[in-house]
Amino acid sequence: MTFPTTRIEAVMASVRARLNDRSWLPGARLPSVRAQAKTLQVSVSTVVEAYERLAAEGLIQARPGSGFYAAGPVAPLALAEMGPPRDRQVDPLWLARQSLDPEAGVLKPGSGWLPSDWMYVEGIRRGLRSAARASSTALADYASPLGLPPLRQLLSRRLAGHAVEAVPEQIMLTESGSHAVDLICRFLLEPGDTVLIDDPCYFNFLALLKAHRVQVVGVPYTPNGPDVEAFAAALQAHAPRLYITNSGIHNPTGATLSPATAHRLLSLADSSDLIIVEDDLFADFEHTPAPRLAAFDGLSRVIQVGSFSKTLSASVRCGYIAARRDWIYGLADLKIATSFGGGRLAADILHAALTDSGYRRHLENVRVRLTVARELTLARLAPLGITPWTVPQAGMLLWCRLPEGLDAAAIARRCLAEGVMLAPGNAFSPSLRAAGFLRFNAAQAQDARVFEVLAKAMTASHADAA
Amino acid sequence: MTFPTTRIEAVMASVRARLNDRSWLPGARLPSVRAQAKTLQVSVSTVVEAYERLAAEGLIQARPGSGFYAAGPVAPLALAEMGPPRDRQVDPLWLARQSLDPEAGVLKPGSGWLPSDWMYVEGIRRGLRSAARASSTALADYASPLGLPPLRQLLSRRLAGHAVEAVPEQIMLTESGSHAVDLICRFLLEPGDTVLIDDPCYFNFLALLKAHRVQVVGVPYTPNGPDVEAFAAALQAHAPRLYITNSGIHNPTGATLSPATAHRLLSLADSSDLIIVEDDLFADFEHTPAPRLAAFDGLSRVIQVGSFSKTLSASVRCGYIAARRDWIYGLADLKIATSFGGGRLAADILHAALTDSGYRRHLENVRVRLTVARELTLARLAPLGITPWTVPQAGMLLWCRLPEGLDAAAIARRCLAEGVMLAPGNAFSPSLRAAGFLRFNAAQAQDARVFEVLAKAMTASHADAA
Structure with missing residues (x-):
């Protein structure tokens, strides 16, 4: 018996394409031979032969009485293997x-990060001793959805020091600065969206965005911030949804944004409905504060995130998001859905250390x-x-x-x-x-x-x- | 001038469909009139008229010199508004x-959860006092990718007590039990996948799965576990990728799985390549341990998660995942990408409290x-x-x-x-x-x-x- 080779190969190519683009994940059942024949408008025997050959190649598996399945154990989201090698x-x-x-x-x-003996360990020790005397509620209960009110009040005042106006209701605590950026990405991005980042940028933004399955477009970074012409061109060419950057001291270059660049970036963002996330994690190292995009913008299209992992402790995890109030409400829903309440303890310890005169x-x-x-x-x-x-x-x-x-x-x-x-x-x-x-x-x-x-x-x- | 009404409506319907299925998020630029005309094989004037009418309806916005945009401010992932009302x-x-x-x-x-004065607050206090005397590294540095080794060793022994064999390398600490389930969902699920859950189930699984944009299929729960016939039928009908349940005491019913049901579930899972996540968070309340799916299965297709938020403290957050070693490696990548290192402190405090004879x-x-x-x-x-x-x-x-x-x-x-x-x-x-x-x-x-x-x-x- 001979087979119409071209048709068989067409069926095989179609199955390979679905396997490659992960439409059919390993372990997934393939359409039945009959259904596939109908869809591709070929004979049942053509599909059977194509499936058999793919099974021989090890790409799919026949399971007697049950049909064909995409091969392999499960194929989880292997970050290390995604994207260009x-x-x-x-x-x-x-x-x-x-x-x-x-x-x-x-x-x-x-x-x-700093060596541990450069960190504010004495403050953490004091915070721990004071926490050991706290109420049962502080030690055993979940935090409220936005997180410990006194720490959010303190953050509100700290932000005001950088000319960023945010009432405590616009601030939500997170497990870490990375968790903050991650929540925002989940909130605002769809798989396949485009995100602008600095080239070079903080390396973990690249891994994070890969996990969100979005396209990443780099904008060359200059000693004054991103190259504004390249930024404008990227907006035109890619209609990105988000731009993620550092405010204050840039990672990895150590550069800071000039006020002129900040102003031009925001004008561009305004005219193309771009949302900006500025990660302010190095704020406490600055001698003279650089301009914050959130200050120029008034937290309208800019979201600021930060944490204390670089100056206080990376062991006591806590980050924050400052954003529009309606976004904070939605972000809190997402935080509850994905990590339920946060804990209170880390916020309590950090609050004690931050308000300590030392x-x-x-x-x-x-x-x-x-x-x-x-x-x-x-x-x-x-x-x-x-x-x-x-x-x-x-x-x-x-x-x-x-x-x-x-x-x-x-x-x-x-x-x-x-x-x-x-x-x-x-x-x-x-x-x-x-x-x-x-x-x-x-x-x-x-x-x-x-x-x-x-x-x-x-x-x-x-x-x-x- | 008259227009070919049917074609205009076809263009409008096409745009509406893309807006509805969130292919074009609010704020996104629509294809240019010219590009759209070419794609849909209609005249430019037909597209112009369709866009104008959609703009009049408020669904899209014209921006002079720049084109048309999906209307609204940004439209973030509003969990509260997703799914049936x-x-x-x-x-x-x-x-x-x-x-x-x-x-x-x-x-x-x-x-x-328990009132805070029912929790092991004394152990937490002791843990805090002992942490206050810990090394700078413990207080200031990130944890290692899988989390504090002594706590993972302790978990390995606890799991062995439920006949679940897991070496410490098969255990990863997370920020919480919810964080554990969330990471697994990110690792294994694609938007549009189907997940089986108990009906009724822990309510936050519903919110979590909504955030992952997956289809949820409920299987009626009986006093011995899920209804096995309904479970088998759901596997046939929906080819789900994952089943998420509680091991030990079921939330919300308080029921426990019978060994016979556990065995039948696993046989069904084996024959359809289903992965099972069992959330073991109430383990410490049991008088006599109920069977664990992970024990029957040997952590092959079962993943166990848990936390200490119900017996020790919800304020000191820490959860865990026990799974196949290759999955743990991939899950650690995902944890690093989305929340960088975890903190050490919570794990240190919990380890102290758990090993305390009290x-x-x-x-x-x-x-x-x-x-x-x-x-x-x-x-x-x-x-x-x-x-x-x-x-x-x-x-x-x-x-x-x-x-x-x-x-x-x-x-x-x-x-x-x-x-x-x-x-x-x-x-x-x-x-x-x-x-x-x-x-x-x-x-x-x-x-x-x-x-x-x-x-x-x-x-x-x-x-x-x-």
Whole structure:
């Protein structure tokens, strides 16, 4: 018996396409042979033959008496495998896992936070001791839907200090800053929407947006903020729904937004109904506050998020969202649906630490230490020919260019083998155009071994290239 | 000038359809007139006229020089407005907000947790005092990707006590039990997938699944677990990807799964590649452990989640997922992408409280108090003609039938006005077939005023009906 080969292949191609685009997930039952024949207007025997061949290829499985199923166990959302392939070393999730891995003895100038002994641990200890004497309700009950009122009042006053007007009813506490951005994405985005981000941007935005199955468009970042012409062109070309950025100190570059750029961005956003999320997590490191988009905009189309994980503690998790009141209501519904009430305890401890007079002194101290650490790090990088893209005014981050011809991922791989974890530029770059950059954390680059290992890795890479 | 009316209407219908199915979200730019004309194979003037009429209807907006946009401000994911309309009083989110609302003086026999003074607050206090002396790392750093190793080891041993074999590498800590279910849904589900749930089920599963935009199919619950015939029929009819249920004590009915039902469910799941999530959050209330699906299945297609929010504290948030190792790896990626590292502190405090010798004694005490509270509550409901659907062997929940002709939502509305918050049956029922049921929390029904207010509301409702 012969078969009409072209038709069989057409059926096979159609099934492959549905498997590839995940219309049929592994484990899903395929349409019956009869139904498929009708849909594709071919004979039943053509479909049977096509299914048999696909089964022979292992793409689908026959189950006697039950039909054909997409093969494999289940195929869950494998973030690591979604999107264009990247070097494992420049995959944002790889960088996150390396940063979070508590392996002893590894130096982490590639991580994005302060060493624990630079954090306000004394305030947390006091907060814990005071929590130990709190009411049963504080220690055992769920928080109210928006979160602890005194902390929201405090945040309202802090925001006012940056000229952002938000009453406590416009502020909702979240489990973390990332949780805040995640909730907003769930609230505003549909799979397939387009989101603008800075190129380079905070690497975990890339992983987060991948989990939301949205298209990401990068806008080149300049030392004054995103390139406004490129931003305008991206709005025209992609009609994005959201732009996610950092306010204050930008991650990974350490740059800050100029008022002129802020104004032009908001005008563009107004004329194209773009919503902006500004993640203000480094606010407490600034000597002089940079302009906040939320201040210019009055929380109309700008949503501000933040957390205390960079200055107080990443162990006591708590973030916030400040936004229009109607959005906060909807975001609270979504928070309840997906994580029920938050806990009260973290908010109680942070509130105690934030209102403690020691926090301000602690911050002043950290800011001075960071200034020294940045200068020292740049001074140690200079002899290696590694230069800052911009010289940040505040914070821990330094975005640095390697000498011509060196690949940051290759250097990072070599250094990791020697116990030094670096952050290669392309982990931050949606366009993968930052292969010649490394992000350094000045506070985590105090050990001379960082620079010894780095120098050795550079020499070895140069030798390989020669 | 006249227009080909049918074509104009066809264009309008096409636009309406895209607006309705949220392909074009409010604020999105519509295809240009020219592009639309080409796509729909009509003239430019037909599209112009159709757009103008839709603009006149307010569905879209013309913006001079820029084109047409889907109307409205932005249209975020409004959970409260998705799905078929429900009484506000039987909407799962309404019930969640009422439960979480900390309004003073309101009695909450409709809530799903213990009064705070029944919780293990002393253990939490001790945990806080011990945390206050912990290392800087414990107090300031992120947790490792899977979460605090000693707590995962402890969970591994606890699971073994229920015959569930899971090494610590198969266990990941989450922010809460709800967060655990949410991560699993994100990992395994696509919008439009079908999920089986019990009818009735924990009300927040309904809100959570709504947020995932999946189809929900309810399977009638019996005093031994889900109705196996209906379960088999639902598998045939809907090819669901996931079944979400409670193990141990079922919410809202207080029933437990029989071994025979567990076995039959798993056989059915095996033959149709169904994944099962069992939420084990009431485990510590059981006198005699009911069978766990995860124990029968060996964590192959069953995922177990749980938390400590019902026995230890809902203020110190922490949940867990126990699953196949490859799934845990993917789930950890998703956790990192959407909430970065977890915090360590909550896990540290809970670990201290759980390993404290007082916890076991506390639980024994709570179990006895709950037995007394259930009996007392049923004895007080009996004279009102309110009878248990099943008499639970453990836990705080009582799923009770009202006398014929009374509507639980109407009763709940009246009682709320008098400061007593009840949980009407349809908030738990995907099919809305539980209008004659209320869920009582025996531990929160200790105040005689609950029954006075309830009796008055029933009398008034009877009078209205007469």
